[in-house]
Amino acid sequence: MSAPKFNIDTVANAAATPHEEQPWAELGLKQDEYQDIVKLLGRRPSAAELAMYSVMWSEHCSYKSSKIHLKKFGAKLDEQMKKDMMVGIGENAGVTDLGDGWAVTFKVESHNHPSFVEPYQGAATGIGGIVRDIISMGARPVAVMDPLRFGAIDHPDTARLVHGIVSGIGGYGNSLGLPNIGGETVFDPIYQANPLVNALAVGVLRHEDLRLANASGVGNRVVLFGARTGGDGIGGASVLASESFDDTKPSKRPAVQVGDPFAEKVLIECCLELFKGELVEGIQDLGAAGISCATSELASNGEGGMQVELTSVLLRDPTLTPGEILMSESQERMMAVVTPEKAAAFEAVMAKWDVEYSWLGEVTDTGRLIITWDGETIVDVDPRTVAHDGPTYDRPQQRPARQDALQADTFRSSTAGASLPETGLELRAALLELMASPNLCDKSWITNQYDRYVGGNTALAMPDDAGVVRVDEATGMGVGLATDANGRYAYLDPYAGAQLALAESYRNVATTGAVPMAVTDCLNFGSPEDPEVMWQFVQAIDGLSDACLALQVPVTGGNVSLYNQTGTTAIHPTPVVGVLGRFDDVARRTPSGWRAEHDGQAIYLLGTTSDELDGSEFANVRGHLGGLPPKVDLDGEKLLGQLLVSGSRDGMFDAAHDLSEGGLAAALTEMVLRHGVGARVNLGPLLARDGVDAFTALFSESQGRALVSLPRSEEERFVAMAGVRGYPAVRVGIVDAEADALEFQDLFTVTVDELSQANTGTLAKHFG
Missing domain, CATH: 3.90.650.10 (PurM-like C-terminal domain)
Structure with a gap:
């Protein structure tokens, strides 16, 4: 022809x-x-x-x-960080050595603009494209993830985007036979005309298969x-x-x-x-x-x-x-x-x-x-x-003129923070309100549209802190993956915001028991032709690269998505950070919630709680954004990670959950709702030790914290392990399978049914 x-x-x-x-x-x-x-x-x-x-x-x-x-x-790579990195930035995807002749390749990319124009195909082909990157390295794809951000949950156009994008991700990934093991879904008006559809894929290969x-x-x-x-x-x-x-x-x-x-x-x-x-x-x-x-x-x-x-x-x-x-x-x-x-x-x-x-x-x-x-x-x-x-551009950068006033506008000093819940009834109402909010509500309306277990190698998936996939059937070796970002934090301080995204993803992986090894990132920002956006972008890269060096986890690849902007309105800087960790045996993974057979187990809070409500989800539901995000302690995050991994390997923990958006209140609620098993909590020791009130203890988003539940027979060993490392640990309660409620001693009690009704109805209400 x-x-x-x-x-x-x-x-x-x-x-x-x-x-x-x-x-x-x-x-x-x-x-x-x-x-x-x-x-x-x-x-x-x-x-x-x-x-x-x-x-x-x-x-x-x-x-x-x-x-x-x-x-x-x-x-900012040192020799130790290069040790396990077989392929780094510049190829289709990064490759990390897992040992025993196995390697893993993973990468996250954006398909934001196409998904706004045509939600189903934009999201579907985002999954297809990232999977082909994995194939081209000689690897078999084994799982995908989907960090998503939409506009206001009640905006007329949000339903169009949510239905199309979620269907596209599920339709393509399910048809490929790849489990979707995690991600995030965030709603914020700033993403109204610029939804973020980031897709991650992970594949496994033998060393000799690398191409x-x-x-x-x-x-x-x-x-x-x-x-x-x-x-x-x-x-x-x-x-x-x-x-x-x-x-x-x-x-x-x-x-x-x-x-x-x-x-x-x-x-x-x-x-x-x-x-x-x-x-x-x-x-x-x-x-x-x-x-x-x-x-x-x-x-x-x-x-x-x-x-x-x-x-x-x-x-x-x-x-x-x-x-x-x-x-x-x-x-x-x-x-x-x-x-x-x-x-x-x-x-x-x-x-x-x-x-x-x-x-x-x-x-x-x-x-x-x-x-x-x-x-x-x-x-x-x-x-x-x-x-x-x-072309290579060194575009002008300018710290936004609003930044000083923005950071000075703290939640405590604002009108929104002038009257906060104090009594037990007020705290109870605040907890239910928070857990019904778009960003903390149950996301199973979305995740149930994905096949999370196809292939038979998924050991953990949403709503656990990280997805876990078995790599080697003979030994049980596997990987854990998490993606995280907080655009509100990054808007307040892009340097710290990027570090907080890494810290949370690192903590989520460690919470399941995997040793964090490598990073992929998707840097979502507005127009680079705006000097203020460019300042945010460079600050985020500086923050993330410094944090990777401190935590000894190299960036092996990723993606930059710019021009996420409509007219002069840019999205919040949103550096999505994916962390991959290694398991010797995925049978040792730690899930995020306790079961009925764990009745009577002790619940410990690791880390220190401070008055850190700026940029928090509680501030968000009250309509406030200002101040400075929570402080980042990378040395502390590293210590916490070691504690969580050691406890998991030793079989010490039966459940573990990081603290992030929503603080202690959200983490406890999610642990209770994971399997519908209650708990009795006494905040007294925490309030006395950290000098905070009950409201702050419940809703502060201080970093470097995690909850663990363990048999009472392990308490002495656990306390000693934390003490040797100098990491704060305080007993805050016990698992109570009989109570069918989350009880905060001397404050309030809320039943599992009430928590579930508040938490699970939001997405169905808006999207059917």
Whole structure:
């Protein structure tokens, strides 16, 4: 079949017509960026070259506003942090050595803008894209997670987004047969027109299965396989996520990609068989920027160059122009490099799995990426200028003028904090109000739409503090993962806010008994062209990189999502931090709630409680945001983590739960509701030791705290273990299976049914 006939803008024609007008602005390029392309090429770009540069130099693909700051993660790595890091930042996903020949790869990315435009497909293809990153490393995907943020729960548009996004995540992940083991769901008006849909995937592999994507070996063949290329998603994430939504600017809302999870499931098995048979030199997934990205990155990472015939691409839409084919972000596609002698074996695997493929070209020694259309050259570039040497901006930063006044506006000094609950009845009402609030209510309306146990290796999942997956059936080795962020904290202090996100995720992983090992992050911010947003961004990177060094957990990869802004209104800075930890045996994991058979067990609070209500969920339900977030004690977090892991390994704890949003009140409630088993609590020793009142004890969000329940026979050993480390521990109650209530001695009692009714009805009320 001959190639469709277009008025092809060849490289020769581009050289001969230097003054031809080109739509660089419509493709998202700035004028000076277009001039830089002309300077690099020594001529105007052809239409296909312009398409390639526009998507690859977009903010989403090139990280042009962030890459100089992201280098801090690598600069703050010491030798101990590098010890278990097999692959770090810069590849499709980071890889960490688990020991015994096993490795794990994980990464979190954003699909925010596409999910606002088309919630179901935007979220679904976010899952599909992050899973393909995991496949390309040679790993089998084993689980996904979904940190989500929506606007006000009662806003008319929120239901559209919640229904579509949750259905998209569940529909795609469930069809792939991947358990969704955790995440977060936060509601805040600041995310109304900019919901955050961050997707995390984790995969496991043997050391010898690790693959890196590059085009090496002159004469090796380049092949595109998987779904056909269509018109959906042309410039999708690459352009859409590189501009804020603003009606005064040209539209940056191209078609959102359409996903087919069943095609991706076949692609997973196909790729793993190719890797197992050593039939490919490397595989690159096609996500943002599509063929533009795959060809330029493979060639740039390799030793020479690449030549590709674009008319060989299998199309769903024969009317696509060469530029559109290069920009299309159609899903479920991979590109591989294959030696000629293995081509027949490669084709046999394709036939076995009934996967379409097309041989596009070969690796060359020219140092150039040359793309032809029906034999005529339409792209002739140095691939590094496309994939790696794009624009780099050191954008202006300015601390917001409002920041001093914002931080001085503490909750205690505000109108909202002028009258706080004091009596038992008032505290009881406050607890029920808090647990019914959108951010602390039960999220099972969402998580029940996900399959959390498919595959048979899930040891813990939502609502436990971290998801836990078994890696090795023989030994029980596994991993624990958690993601956390608090945009309210980061808005008050972005440096501390990023550290608090890491501390909470680290604490959640340690609470289950896993040893924290590695970090992935998704940095969600407003427009980098706003100096105040840029200040927030740099502060967050500084805070996170310093905290990673202090806790000895390296960032192995992640994602930056900018332009989460509508007009002049930016989202709160939201650095989502994922932490991965290792289990020797997942059978030793510690769940987040006690059971009836734990009746009479002692409940201990680890850590110290201070008056820290600024940015808290209690302040949030009272409509206040100001002051300074809770203090971060990274040395304390490290000590707490060691205590939690040691107690779990020794089988000392039967339940453990970190304290974060909602403080002690929320943590106790969640432990009671986990299995519907009550507790009797005496705050007296805590009030006396820390010098706080009952309200502060219940709702403060002081960090570095966790609750544990343990048999009375273990109390002496536990107290001694905490004492040796110098970490505060106070007995605050006992598990009471008979009471069917959460009782706060001398204050109030609330039944399990009352707690459950308050906690479980909120999402159903709003979303049906």
